[in-house]
Amino acid sequence: MTAIHILGFGAYTPERRMSNDELTRLVDTSDEWIVSRSGIRARHVLADGEQNSDAGTKAALQALEHANISPESITHVLTATCTPDYLCCPSTACIISSNLGIHGEMAFDISAACSGFIYGLDLAKGILSHSPDANILLVATEALTRRINWQDRGTSVLFGDGAGAMILGAGSSTGKAQLIDSKCRADGAQHLLLTVGGGSNHRYEPGDAVQPDFYIQMQGREVFKVAVRSLTAICREILSRNELEVGDIDLFIPHQANLRIIEAVGSRLAMPHDRIFVNVDEHGNTSAASIPLALREAWELGRIQPGMKVLLSTFGGGFTWGAALLQF
Ligand SMILES: CC(C)(COP(=O)(O)OP(=O)(O)OC[C@H]1O[C@@H](n2cnc3c(N)ncnc32)[C@H](O)[C@@H]1OP(=O)(O)O)[C@@H](O)C(=O)NCCC(=O)NCCS
Known part of the structure; x- marks a missing residue:
């Protein structure tokens, strides 16, 4: 390979x-x-x-x-x-x-x-x-x-x-570092729970005001539940297929959407608090940018050192979700 x-x-x-x-x-x-x-x-x-x-x-x-x-x-x-x-x-x-x-x-x-x-x-x-x-x-x-x-x-x-x-x-x-593994998933059955529109599903004439779906629309409560479930499952899946335990992970960088989602996933995985990187307080949810932003910040803060295994995991609209394992 x-x-x-x-x-x-x-x-x-x-x-x-x-x-x-x-x-x-x-x-x-x-x-x-x-x-x-x-x-x-x-x-x-x-x-x-x-x-x-x-x-x-x-x-x-x-x-x-x-x-x-x-x-x-x-x-x-x-x-x-x-x-x-x-x-x-x-x-x-x-x-x-x-x-x-x-x-x-x-x-x-x-x-x-x-x-x-x-x-x-x-x-x-x-x-x-x-x-x-x-x-x-x-x-x-x-x-x-x-x-x-x-x-x-x-x-x-x-x-x-x-x-x-x-x-x-x-x-x-x-x-x-090396990318040891990555795993992605998608399920469109609930795609309307989180949308950013403005696409071809509306016909626009010059001068028309944008439709409400041009903006981010979300059913937060429902998204919350699916996010916690999916993030937890994909982390377990990638750990298991690499024959790793939660204890083998030196730093967990989850998607920075919401501290309550991060804490719920951390507790389901039994991941110690001091191994979970959080910067959502300063950035909010920056969607696709959230993980690489957090990775760079963790590295600059000295939270990532040679020899460490870092677990990344994410969840987003679609729904889409995934995880990756890095070996520093
Ligand atoms: C959006 C989210 C923070 C809302 O929290 P919640 O506890 O579910 O709150 P609810 O939407 O049920 O609203 C509770 C109350 O707060 C109110 N409320 C909603 N937003 C508010 C705000 N910004 N400020 C003050 N009150 C607000 C609601 O109107 C509601 O009031 P009511 O009880 O009088 O009707 C939460 O559902 C969430 O984090 N969801 C996941 C979102 C996410 O991360 N999505 C991206 C995934 S990639």
């Missing part, structure tokens, strides 16, 4: 920070409600004129520097996002390629909502298995605040903007 190396990873957080108190000026809510229901204290927001692809490009630049690799060496650009610059085309991956001067073999977007980054890892594994000379830039970037209806207090308090990126390669190169 081809060894998949993680050559470098990066992240980008927009400068503008919006606290819960600031949000209470836009929507009928309170810091106390948001913190107790989600653990979120702030989120970051793209500046006017700053695009989702700009955020992704900044994260990619940090990943390239971390990998000590030039953009010209990149053969594939995969971008996980549910808030692309353009809904249909060009892909955000093509725009990021252009920003970086990459003229590779493939550039395309992955639409798997919050699971896009783990889906991207699994796809990268497949590409590298048949093209071991490829160098893959996987970017996960989101501009979710552009799709927030600030009057909807059930969703507007939960999401933020951000980006993360990773460079993957195969062969004899030694990287920062």
Whole structure:
């Protein structure tokens, strides 16, 4: 089996920070409600004129520097996002390629909502298995605040903007870590529980106002239950097929959607608190970007050291979910 190396990873957080108190000026809510229901204290927001692809490009630049690799060496650009610059085309991956001067073999977007980054890892594994000379830039970037209806207090308090990126390669190169395994799942039966619309299911004439489904819409309570169940199951599955126990995991980086979801999954897995990385308090839910953002932050804080096994897991709209195991 081809060894998949993680050559470098990066992240980008927009400068503008919006606290819960600031949000209470836009929507009928309170810091106390948001913190107790989600653990979120702030989120970051793209500046006017700053695009989702700009955020992704900044994260990619940090990943390239971390990998000590030039953009010209990149053969594939995969971008996980549910808030692309353009809904249909060009892909955000093509725009990021252009920003970086990459003229590779493939550039395309992955639409798997919050699971896009783990889906991207699994796809990268497949590409590298048949093209071991490829160098893959996987970017996960989101501009979710552009799709927030600030009057909807059930969703507007939960999401933020951000980006993360990773460079993957195969062969004899030694990287920062190895991707030991990844596993993805999907089930569309409940796809209407979490939507971000604006697609071709409405006919728009020039000048029409957008329909309500243009914005994030969610049945939070139902999503919560499925998320806890699916995240727990996929973690158990990936551990079991690698003959690992929870005790073998040095750091667990779950999707940063909500502290209560993270705690519920942690307790079902019997994962010690000090092995679970949490930064949802500072970023809110940044969808596909959440895991690579948390990974870079954990690494910068010294929470990841050589020799460690790191478990990633995610859940998102669709529904989609997945997990990955990294060996540092
Ligand atoms: C969204 C979520 C935080 C709501 O928490 P909840 O405990 O389920 O709350 P409910 O939606 O049942 O609402 C409870 C009450 O709070 C109110 N409420 C909702 N949002 C509020 C807000 N931002 N501020 C204040 N009150 C709010 C509701 O109107 C309701 O009031 P009522 O009882 O008078 O009708 C929670 O369901 C959740 O985290 N779901 C998962 C969301 C998620 O992570 N999705 C992404 C997955 S990738």
